[in-house]
Amino acid sequence: MDTIVSLKQAIEQIVKEKGIDRQVVIEAMEQAVLSAANKKYRNTRNLEAHYNNDTGEVELFEYVVVVEEVQDSYTEISLDEAREMDPECEVGDELGEKIDSGDFGRIAAQTAKQVIIQKVREAERETVFNEYKDRQWEIVTGQVRRFERGDLLIDLGRAEAILSGKEQMPREVYRPGDRIRAIITDIAMTTKGPQIILSRTxxxxxxxxxxxxxxxxxxxxxxxxxxxxxxxxxxxxxxxxxxxxxxxxxxxxxxxxxxxxxxxxxxxxxxxxxxxxSADIARFVCNALSPAQVVKVFMDEEQRTLEVIVPDDQLSLAIGKRGQNVSLAARLTGCRIDIKGEGKVEEGDLEEFASFDGTHVEEEPEEMAVDEETDQQQPEPEIAA
CATH class of the missing domain: 3.30.300.20 (K homology (KH) domain)
Known part of the structure; x- marks a missing residue:
């Protein structure tokens, strides 16, 4: 009995401190006792389990139907036997009798503990999800906890987040315990709890x-x-x-x-x-190609395509190493950018015409291998429609 009383007190304390619905715990205890009893009696009896708040235990009851002629001794009782229990009963009435729950009380105690742990975990997961669900695109700081198949698991304090391999910066190396900053890109509730996705790229x-x-x-x-x-x-x-x-x-x-x-x-x-x-697309493209200077721009507004003329000695700078500068400029402006040197325009030779639409170039032409990054002032380019 002391165990049961202490269990009752523990349940009341957890309900108060953790905010778990008391009825949820009680129903889980009742269901656990009923399942154990049905297993013992091989589902041959009509049983019900009810929590007694006064005693703090789950009581087990067996119900039988009053009949004139008994065909199933587990679920039926004769009228004569029934009237020994209740003199006023009639055929068709249902009688309930409390039976010894035996070890089922300990099952109730174990179940209560498991339910409490489970509900506390669910409540904590819900709290964490509610805390982070509106924090998408916020930068957070955490600590590297461990590695899992190339992904980093980051401890944010109350929550754990994932920084996948593809969202990590190239050549960055982390060890467990290192501090790391990343941006939250997604938050979702899964069967294992809230999943917080991070990115540094x-x-x-x-x-x-x-x-x-x-x-x-x-x-x-x-x-x-x-x-x-x-x-x-x-x-x-x-x-x-x-x-x-x-x-x-x-x-x-x-x-x-x-x-x-x-x-x-x-x-x-x-x-x-x-x-x-700049709202002026041609001027915006010229700015985006910085630090390269631009001499002239031919623009097709409908196709959002620009032919950009640069000095010959600025061609490799405008294109950038592996086409990076013009690729980033095209992605920034949303335009297709075609670049060629001033001398090639005069000669009318289009074989050296370099075309970029925002995608990376796999191989780097030899004459474009040098990436001369300077902070030169750009003169106003000439823009032609």
Whole structure:
């Protein structure tokens, strides 16, 4: 009895502290006792289990139907026998008798413990899911817990998140216990609990880092229009200002480059080109090709295709190593960009015409192998419709 009383007290305490529905625990205990009893009696009897709040135990009852002639001794009882129990009973009545629950009380105690643990776990999972479900695209900091087939399991404190291999930065190496920052890209509830997906390669990771570093972005004075990345290598971010007195590029760069340098450090040296956005597509493309200079632009507005003419000595710079610069520019602007050198235009030789539509180039032409990144001022390009 002491065990049962202590069990009752424990249930009441858990219900109060964890906020679990008391009836859920009681019903689970009743079902456990009933299942164990039916198994013992091989489902030959009509049994019911009920929790007695006064005694703190699950009581087991056997029910039989009053009949004139007994055909099933497990579920039926004769009228004469029934009237020994209840003188007023009639044929067709159902009589219930409490039977010795024996070891079933211990089963109830074990079940209560299991139910409590399960419900606490479910409540904690629900709490974690509710805490993170509205935090998509938020940067979080966690600790590397372990590796699973190339994926990192990150401890966020109250929750565990997954940073898959494809969402990790190239050449980054982590060990259990290392601190790591990543952006939440998805939160879903699964049978195993909330699943939080992280990324360090998503463009929004870069955008959120700038948002944290640049107060003007948080205040709405500077807007990040678009971001494209080759994670771990190079990125371009287009920014616009909603205040004439604020230079969006300068705001993102910061005093002596302090703001952009903090972002670069977090991304392990990833080069970042900050591009002023323009509603003029041709001008925007010229900005996006920075640091290369542009001489002239031929534009097909309907097809969103631009032919960009650059000085011959700027051709490899405009295209970039393995076509990276023009590829990022095309993805940033949403345009197809065709580039050729000034000398080739004069000669009318289109064999050296370089065409890019935002996809990577597998092989790098020898004459384009040098990536000369400079901070030269671009002259105003000539734009032709």
């Amino acid at each position: 998503h463009p929004q990771m870069l955008a959120k880092l700038f948002e944290a570093e640049v107060p003007e972005i948080g205040e709405g004075l500077v807007e990040i229009v678009n971001v494209v990345r080759d994670p771990g290598s190079r990125a371009k971010i287009a920014v616009a200002s909603h205040d004439r007195d604020i230079d969006p590029v300068g705001a993102c760069v910061g005093m002596r480059g302090s703001r952009v340098q903090n972002v670069v450090s977090e991304l392990r040296g990833e080069k970042i080109d900050i591009i002023p956005w």
